[in-house]
Amino acid sequence: MMPIATHVNDAPAVKTIRFEESIIAAPGQFVMVWVPSVDEFPMSVSYIGEQFGFTYQILGEGTKALSAKKPGDIVGVRGPYGHGFSIKGKRLLMVAGGLGMAPIAPFVERAIEHKSSVDLVLGAKSSGNLLFEKRAVDAGAKVHIATDDGSRGFRGFASDLTASLLKGEAFDGIYTCGPEPMIVKVLEIATARRIPVQASLERLMKCGIGVCDSCAIDGRHVCRDGPVFSEKDLRDFVDLGRAKLDASGRKVPI
Amino acid sequence: MSHLAVEICGLRLRNPTMLAAGILDETSASMRSIAEAGAGAIVTKSVGSEPRPGHGNPSVVELPFGLVNAMGLPNPGIAVYAGEVSEAKKGGVPVIGSVFAGTEDGLAELASLMEKAGADAVELNLSCPHAKGYGAEIGSTPELVEVICRKAKKTTRIPVFAKLTPNTSSIASLAKAAERGGADAVVAINTLKAMAISPEAGVPVLANTYGGLSGPAIRPVGVRCVYEIFESVKIPIIGVGGISSGRDALEYIMAGASAIQIGTGVWMDGPDIFSKVNRELLRFMEKHSYDTVRDMVGVAHHGRP
Numbered sequence: 001m002m003p004i005a006t007h008v009n010d011a012p013a014v015k016t017i018r019f020e021e022s023i024i025a026a027p028g029q030f031v032m033v034w035v036p037s038v039d040e041f042p043m044s045v046s047y048i049g050e051q052f053g054f055t056y057q058i059l060g061e062g063t064k065a066l067s068a069k070k071p072g073d074i075v076g077v078r079g080p081y082g083h084g085f086s087i088k089g090k091r092l093l094m095v096a097g098g099l100g101m102a103p104i105a106p107f108v109e110r111a112i113e114h115k116s117s118v119d120l121v122l123g124a125k126s127s128g129n130l131l132f133e134k135r136a137v138d139a140g141a142k143v144h145i146a147t148d149d150g151s152r153g154f155r156g157f158a159s160d161l162t163a164s165l166l167k168g169e170a171f172d173g174i175y176t177c178g179p180e181p182m183i184v185k186v187l188e189i190a191t192a193r194r195i196p197v198q199a200s201l202e203r204l205m206k207c208g209i210g211v212c213d214s215c216a217i218d219g220r221h222v223c224r225d226g227p228v229f230s231e232k233d234l235r236d237f238v239d240l241g242r243a244k245l246d247a248s249g250r251k252v253p254i
Numbered sequence: 255m256s257h258l259a260v261e262i263c264g265l266r267l268r269n270p271t272m273l274a275a276g277i278l279d280e281t282s283a284s285m286r287s288i289a290e291a292g293a294g295a296i297v298t299k300s301v302g303s304e305p306r307p308g309h310g311n312p313s314v315v316e317l318p319f320g321l322v323n324a325m326g327l328p329n330p331g332i333a334v335y336a337g338e339v340s341e342a343k344k345g346g347v348p349v350i351g352s353v354f355a356g357t358e359d360g361l362a363e364l365a366s367l368m369e370k371a372g373a374d375a376v377e378l379n380l381s382c383p384h385a386k387g388y389g390a391e392i393g394s395t396p397e398l399v400e401v402i403c404r405k406a407k408k409t410t411r412i413p414v415f416a417k418l419t420p421n422t423s424s425i426a427s428l429a430k431a432a433e434r435g436g437a438d439a440v441v442a443i444n445t446l447k448a449m450a451i452s453p454e455a456g457v458p459v460l461a462n463t464y465g466g467l468s469g470p471a472i473r474p475v476g477v478r479c480v481y482e483i484f485e486s487v488k489i490p491i492i493g494v495g496g497i498s499s500g501r502d503a504l505e506y507i508m509a510g511a512s513a514i515q516i517g518t519g520v521w522m523d524g525p526d527i528f529s530k531v532n533r534e535l536l537r538f539m540e541k542h543s544y545d546t547v548r549d550m551v552g553v554a555h556h557g558r559p
Contacts, residue, residue: 001452001454001455032312034311034312034459036452036455036457037455037457039310039311039461040311040312040313040461041311074454074455076312076452076455076459078316206308206311206313206314206325206328207313207314207323207325208314209314209316209521210278210520210521210524211276211277211278211314211321211323211517211518211520211521212276212277212278212280212313212314212323212325212328213277213278213279213280213281213284213299214280214328216278216280216281216283216284218283219281219283219284219286219287220287221278221284224524245280245281246307247307247308247328248305248306248307248308248328248329248330248331249280249281249299249305249328249329249330249335250305250330250331250334
């Protein structure tokens with residue numbers, strides 16, 4: 001159990017909790033966060049190293065209860081789990097949609113620390129929903145903004161902006177997290193140009209440690225084999241962008 | 255030449271390791287990947303008549319010596335799951351369908367549906383310690399175990415395994431009851447009823463409060479149960495509980511198990527645990543001149559034949 005150090009709003013219905021403790025994790029890895037007597041869920045680590053933290057959207061009862069926690073209140077944290085992003089090459093393109101920026105933000109920072117250049121396509125519904133833009137700019141990334149409503153930057157999806165960006169520039173690898181239809185499009189674009197891809201996926205997760213099968217995708221497990229998968233796995237996944245399991249293990253369309 | 259193949263109730267297994275019920279077996283693709291990783295047979299998720307989401311989270315607590323879980327029997331229901339069973343069979347190893355229900359008629363019907371789905375055997379879950387009205391709640395008295403097994407045997411032609419609970423004063427009595435009811439084998443043990451409390455939060459950790467302890471911590475209990483059962487029944491025993499090495503498997507086999515299952519070991523070592531256990535078993539057999547696994551079954555009772 002850990003006391004919360006800070007709890008701030010980063011966008012409408014999006015908040016970040018940080019702790020005094022540090023964590024050793026790769027960007028893209030996650031922790032299981034327990035709100036006592038309420039629920040436990042997986043959260044991508046959005047601040048790595050000292051005063052680690054995670055960023056979440058208020059969606060259901062569990063995150064609503066979490067959002068009411070104040071500094072000094074305690075939550076349970078286990079992890080980090082899974083496989084995160086790994087830097088391959090010197091010129092990196094990162095594509096983050098909405099809350100997908102949570103694991104991408106620390107990756108931007110780490111990649112630049114490792115002397116890679118980073119172009120970031122940051123997408124959101126509207127300008128107010130853009131997450132961690134300042135962090136990326138401060139880290140030294142070249143940031144390209146896309147908003148669905150055109151209130152900032154390119155009007156349209158992050159994947160469309162990615163496609164037009166790739167016409168003029170070459171990259172060693174593409175790294176993405178966000179809504180699954182966006183990931184599918186980014187994968188298509190990258191495959192056509194033969195650029196390696198890593199993408200962080202999301203599925204209903206219960207145990208978080210590779211035993212319960214609830215986060216299965218085509219025989220692999222988001223909690224243990226992922227959440228970050230590389231292009232070979234991504235191309236093999238029949239269910240990518242199509243189907244996921246519900247709490248009882250029934251396949252439902254995405 | 256030593257070899258690992260075993261036959262249990264007519265099922266031919268390339269080795270004595272099975273995936274235990276409830277671990278990476280909600281989807282056929284996962285079950286097939288476990289078969290590819292080296293398991294000799296697959297036991298499916300425990301399946302009921304209707305879709306069931308299971309308990310809320312936290313559903314698992316990690317400990318240095320095992321897990322406490324309360325998944326709560328999540329499953330998509332037999333109608334949907336039947337398709338997963340037939341797909342899982344493409345993994346090339348026997349598939350044993352685990353079923354749970356609140357009544358003997360319910361279990362018998364599910365056993366028959368598992369047979370129709372293509373299962374090579376059925377495992378009756380008489381032992382889940384954390385689902386109200388199911389599992390251990392109907393499997394803790396010899397009288398009910400006997401009735402349930404008899405009914406299931408009437409509705410199916412495939413072998414019927416009874417998975418027993420250690421949360422009882424005499425697991426041997428339950429095994430004897432299963433044998434009287436016509437069960438073809440018994441599986442021992444399921445998890446030990448357990449719980450975890452967070453001192454800081456001052457509440458139980460599991461959403462369901464109660465769960466079941468699995469992993470290395472329960473192995474001595476499981477070995478003792480199999481040893482006692484071996485002295486009480488003639489039908490084969492499948493040993494399960496805390497196996498993560500060849501030596502662990504040997505303890506169960508020498509206590510009387512004809513085959514073994516691995517569950518929590520998958521958490522510890524990943525699916526590769528099956529090939530690891532098999533490799534270690536074979537090395538031991540070669541070193542100690544045992545030709546077959548069968549030659550080692552029950553050795554701790556009667557010495558080498």
